[in-house]
Amino acid sequence: MNCLLVGLALLLYLTTAEVGGVGAEGRDGAHAAADVSATYPPELQRRLAAALAAKGPDYRPRTEHLLPDGRPRYTNRLILEDSPYLIQHAHNPVNWYAWGPEAFERARRENKPVFLSIGYSTCHWCHVMARESFENGPIAELLNAHFVAIKVDREVRPDIDQVYMTAVQLLTGSGGWPMSSILTPQGETIVAGTYFPPDDFSALLHRVNTLWQEQPEQMRTRAAEIARVVAEALAAEAQAAELEDRIVDQAAASLLEQHDEMQGGFGDAPKFPQQPRLALLLDQALRRDDQAALTAAVFTLRSMARGGIQDQVGGGFHRYAIDNDWLVPHFEKMLYDQAQLARLYLAGWRLTGDPELARVARRTLDFVLRDLTSPAGGFYSATDAESEGEEGLFFLWTPDELRSVLPPEDAELAIALYAVTESGNFEGRNILHLPIAPEPFAAARGLTPAELRQRLDAINQRLYRHREGRPHPHRDEKILTAWNGMMIAALAEAAEALDEPRYLSAAERAAELLWTEQRPAPGRINRVYLDGRTAQPGLLEDYAFLGQAMIALYDATGEPRWLTRAREMADALWERFADRGEGGLFMGEAAEETPLMARPKDFTDGVMPSATSAALQLLAELIRRTDKLDYERHATSLLASTSGLIARAPSAFPSLLTALILMRHGDTGPLQYAARGAVRADARISAPNSPCEDGSASLVVDLSMRPGWHVNAHRPLQDELTATTLRMRGDHAHWRMVAPAYPTPEILRLGFQREPLAVHQGRVRIETTLEENPQQRANAGEDPSAWLSFELRLQACNDAICLAPETLVLQVPMPAR
Template identity: 30%
Template sequence: MNRLNDSTSAFLRESAEQEIDWFPWSDEAFQRARQEDKPVLVDVGAVWCHWCHVMDRETYSRHDVAEIVNKHFVAVKVDRDEMPELDRKLQRAVSSITGESGWPLTVFMTPEGEVFFGGTFFPPEDSYGRVGMKRLLLEIVRLWTQDRERLKRSALSLTDYVPSTSSPLEFEVVDTAFSSIVSTFDIEQGGLSGNMKFPHPMVDQFLTAYSFWTGDHVGIKLSTFTLKRMFQGGIFDQLGGGFHRYAVDREWNVPHFEKLLIDNAELLEDYFVNYLASRDPQLREALDMTSEFALRDMWIGEGFASSLDADVEGKEGGFYTWDWDELLSHSGEWKSLVEKTFTLVGEGALEGGVIRARDDLGEIAKMMGMEIGTFLGNLRKARETLRIHRDSTRKRPFRDENLYTYPNCRMADSLLASSLLTGRGRDEALKVSSKLSGRVTRRLQGGGEGLLEDYSSALLLALRAYEVTGNLKFRDLSLELGREVLGFMTPSGFVEKKGSSEVPNMDTPNESPNSLALRGLLSLSLVDDQIKVPESVISSILGDYMQGPPFYAGSILSAGAILKGMAHIVVVDADERAKLLHRESMLVYHPFKVVELVKEEDRDLVVPLIRSMINQGEGSRAFVCVGNTCSMPVKEPEKIKLLLKSKLPQ
């Protein structure tokens, strides 16, 4: 047994019985390397990662590999979910040297902490078209012994990334980003062009926002098309809901089967926001099924589990794949509907096939002579019949029950926002919210000091809880957290952690910590105008956006909102009508909106602007502010949408 047995990381604990003398990332490991004059081998992975398991099983568990590693290297294991800030730096260094990145990440370092070589997956012997780990290790040993200076000359320090330039806060940046995204869009399958497809939630939301601002309906058409194609594909769990991490083909057919809390949190928000804009029934169905998945399969009483593994008993996707006859035989009364709606894909590469829709569900409904709502309702019953059979007869994937703060806050935020539509998730989301305080840690239940992503997602959740409940304790918590997030701000942007200069400003495609921080503080500035983010800081965050506009979509959306006007809706609660006004305010689409529900008796507890609204008029009423202009009070819910001046197609 090595040093990993008592780790809080499920990924590290999985390797506790290996022969390799693994260290966790620590000063102790590098001190040992200096004492013994050995290079450091670092393996970065995650408990949900299929190829990480393959490399652990086929490479690191072999006696001959372990013998070489223990004799010639100091071995270090890193969980990227535990240490995302370290993972970012290691990925950047390896990519600069070899052009490779991803997980598992294999890194070779000097005892002084510089990277001199790396890659991703290495089999034990030459295979898969890749050099074998044994041969690679022995070559590294030879070079370390015979040509060390050459290795050191090519080594890279783990440097902090800081934007190299700044971009003016002008709508030209928004226009350029939109044109770039459209030029790389896959018009046949949706999403960004490529042989593998990742969801890009912030790209979808940016495209829809662009249509709202400009009246160019291409944006919302592309985002809706993408979301429907994903929902119909194998990347979506057609029986249990929720999304796998990415697809290995451009058709969204065959996924890598891990399900991550953070991905589903962002996609839940993505489908909710775009449903509000489009009112497409397929987006609503995806939203409902994803929220049900999160509450059924990820909620563990005090928060949400971090991930579900891709593998079951060494079989990739074994929980999710089917034989066609098996699928039909367990469909019960819905056999004909299942046969006409679904097909299997990926059967040549997997043990069984992945379920996906044969065509657009709207087209299938037409073919069957059914209204889309009725069709989706019947299909849901068929899905549920098959899900119950699957869940009750198959071994489930491993669930990582670490309660990481960042993905928990993001999921609670998305559930709380969508609960007004779906009627589910409010209690669980507020339970997560209740665990927040002005000091944020890496886990909900405590632990290491929180990173920027933890503080920013906590701020966004506290704001959402205030929007939904009107409870002033969440407003006060938001202000406290906002001041903490401001402590991460530098002239170059928001740093990863206090004392660092790393500015994580790229969506990966998960929304970047800088986008989260910017969105949170801009939203908070509508609640309290003492909260400010200097334009120069925003310009720096956007600085390198031309190297890949889709990967800056979150921050560019916030920039567009500043230029076109952020929305602030204040509902004064004086009678029963307030519920209707509040619901409409929360469920009307606007790209960047904050809603406050305030009671007349709290006039002495609110800022002067809100106090003046409370003092103006009688009965429940709403004030709609866009940019620097506020409306007169309105009492009719339908007028709120008109005052937001949407340019979306009606």
């Protein structure tokens, strides 16, 4: 703590001390900087010129410094990079470097501090600081003369971001982007913050330069102390703790205490969706029939769907809301949000049967396929908050605009439904939202919910076509392996749940692109794909989420190639990222040539599940689907390395807890595996009519067994063998199950059994009828269950052994009524 206080004192000293030498010129962004690119070696100048020419005639440099013919006045090394964020800064007058040994070697050789700027291409305040400071001639000259300037895309290198963001949070008590840090040539933080206005930034640079010249050893000493605290903060305590299942109940109870019962979500504004928390609550609702968890999670999903955080016209979700009501979003749209929220809305729909939740999931996925999909099939990273220099302008409406686009009757309906006013709710214009839920609004207008939805879909289509004519926000077109893995999994899951084959086709196409273009060698995955080029060695999250995507495709198709690829990712991540000494997994591979204050691990969920939890989930899924015992050993080791952290603050690790329960109790839903993947059970309920006029439905359970494996028949020939049986589980008062029809068994003689056996092998089907309780059906105040639960008891054997009997819990959604 001593060094932290010293760091804080230094920060205050640097940012508040009287600074000389900055006059009006320092605030004049129009002042032209010296063109440092003219001093580059001839070979580098040729490379930069060639890279600029390769951008083609449609390339628009993001800079105010242009020559009369429209070409950029300055071009720096960032033009060579495969990151849209770095390329945005390729024409600043700042002599930027990408993260790497070249920059740090120069800093050490010239004894200069490093200025490290971290952000991402759709970050609003990153754009602001770029315009105010990095395009500012005098500030650029100050950076070029006295610092080595490095740009990092946090989406490409979250491991670097995690290290230096930890320092920012320790020093200032908060974090965010752009992240602005000044480092020693050894990569240790001297001072750090986020956004600086240009005067403050210029003053800070002057003061650091003065102190670096006058008190270099004192600066290095303090930086070393800060680095030690950062390393301690990033290090996980290896002490293991006993984690019983009830710790998940404790975490869920803690999350419910934090839940906002008025507007949904957790805590006060700004409101982020907090997807890992919602995922844990929905998992609890399904596994434990936890109605409080279900109520809270679904209330939040419905609140977000009605708010401005959902793009009511085009579908998809903005990154977060700045208010408690989910009304005013920060208008970026991130791929990882769409992937996670689509799965959450699917889960909510499966648990409640609410068609509105399924509709939101569809609109979210359709937005991605329409607006975030590359010609090659991969998924782009994000869209910006700004267009035409204004935040949110692309998404805003006035009453007159609606009346000009829509027929009069539809315009008045849209104005009423979306609460559009002349004064607006955001800078004189309107963010479309639903202050009244669609059902009561429809009833007040004499419409059925279905009629309102039909009209609203037509209205939104017209508004979308009109909006397409506006200048669009910038789109970040890099394809990140981890985020694409998340999207592939969401699409594969939705394809089955929503009976949408096009979702599965899109998922398979993206997966093949990654496997073909991002896999330079067996067991190795790259992170970034941009403009037909692959770049940047993959991080733990890339291997883990891509592995999960392959599992999702295996579950959706049954094709073994996807499982083989998932196994390759799991084997590789353990080989590349395992900490052989302290346990756990590092975020990235070791890089000796570039200094980093610590080699971080990722345990705590943020806007995405932690990389550690993603790896644990992948291992847990493989335990159920393969016979390789290493996966269980690795998962147990990984859990032990995090158990001490989890035990102290369970609600801080929702994704790890979700993976823990998956590891111990298997998957939820209608698809389950037994005998370490040798047996697959897939259940579905179908109704002959919609609604079921005769009050009945059909349950089908398909069993698939790998060659050489079988399960005992419903009536085995030996008393000591466990029969295959299917029964309804739990209290489903609306329904009862008629005696199942089991398939006719085969009679086999195997080497380990003298007597003949009655078995099932290959593919077989169990069928039964579900009858609805007419008294419950007559009660208009009660809706039938959205899903039913069944237990399938079986024992799997091959020609050498019989495994222990297993009970699979199949949770099967009811068809829409």
